Amino acid sequence: MNSKLIIFDLDGTLTESKQPLTKEMAALLAQLLEKTKVAVISGGALAQFLKQVVAELPPHANLANLSLLPTSGAALYEYQNVDWKKIYEERLSEKEAHEIDAAIRAAAAETGLIDFSIPAYGERIEYRGGQVTLSALGQEAPLAEKKAWDPDHKKRRALQAAIAKRLPGYSVGVGGATSIDVTKRGVDKAYGVHKLCERLGLNESEALYVGDELAAGGNDEAVYKTGAKTRAVSGPEDTGRLIASLFS
Ligand SMILES: [Mg+2]
Structure with missing residues (x-):
């Protein structure tokens, strides 16, 4: 594994829009969490992440390696003492x-x-x-x-x-x-990636970003402003193949 952190978009990348992780994807993510740090970033609120991702992971999943960035990186959560702790939130009044x-x-x-x-x-x-x-x-x-x-x-x-x-x-x-x-202003997925790498003490070049909308005008495009490596996928099945390839 070349990357110390793998950041996934959610809808269209790990799951279909607003759908839960499939069993296969949940198993692959759990395997990945044993080996490296993983983050999920998406426009949804935290509750949506808990429903689509966390609730579907197997009970033994190493959540200490998982970071959640809801609302397009406007907030960051980490798993500490059996709960999701807010590290920051750029809240709108x-x-x-x-x-x-x-x-x-x-x-x-x-x-x-x-x-x-x-x-x-x-x-x-x-x-x-x-x-x-x-x-x-x-x-x-x-x-x-x-x-x-x-x-x-x-x-x-x-x-x-x-x-x-x-x-x-x-x-x-x-x-x-x-x-x-x-x-x-200035809060987008690039902001989230900057803040996350800073928090984890990683160089952005040590992170890999995986998303289905990296093309111009897509909701992952902002990530090109960061130092993270990028990998475009066509959907959850493609992401599954990518994760499996990271183990070999
Ligand atoms: Mg997407």
Whole structure:
């Protein structure tokens, strides 16, 4: 194993969008945790990480080697004394969250891409502490509908631009298949990777980042600003093959 730290994106990389780890992936991650430090970074809140990843790992998994970076790196958690301890969180205030909410609604109206008068699958705008997330079809939308909504990224790019021009003090990025993530300015996956390596006392070049959206405009692209090595994958199966290859 050449890397001392392997950082995974979650949705589209370790799992399908908002789905739990498969048994195979959980076993591979547990094996990896025996040998090296592992981190997961994604736009979701901590609860989403616990549900999709931690709850699926086998009981013997070495959680001391696992770091969780919810809300696109706006927060970092470590496992200490049988609980997840917050190391930092770049929290948005309620006032900031309201400002972001208003900008999202104005951008949706301007682009005509989301009609808030039509009911969605759960909330469309969610305040996650360090991040506000717009989910065009709602938080609970079925995977197939989400995948069909914006296959060429055009809707998300238009929404991202319309939101960003209203919020110069924030970072506005494409999240998952239907989502836009807003954090404090400068807080993105690169920020999370910087903070994590600093915390673990590692050189960024000792880390490997694995993600399905490293291409231009993708939600892993920010990682190119760091010194971490990168590896693009096409989905969870590809990630599984990559992890298995790290053992040989
Ligand atoms: Mg992804």
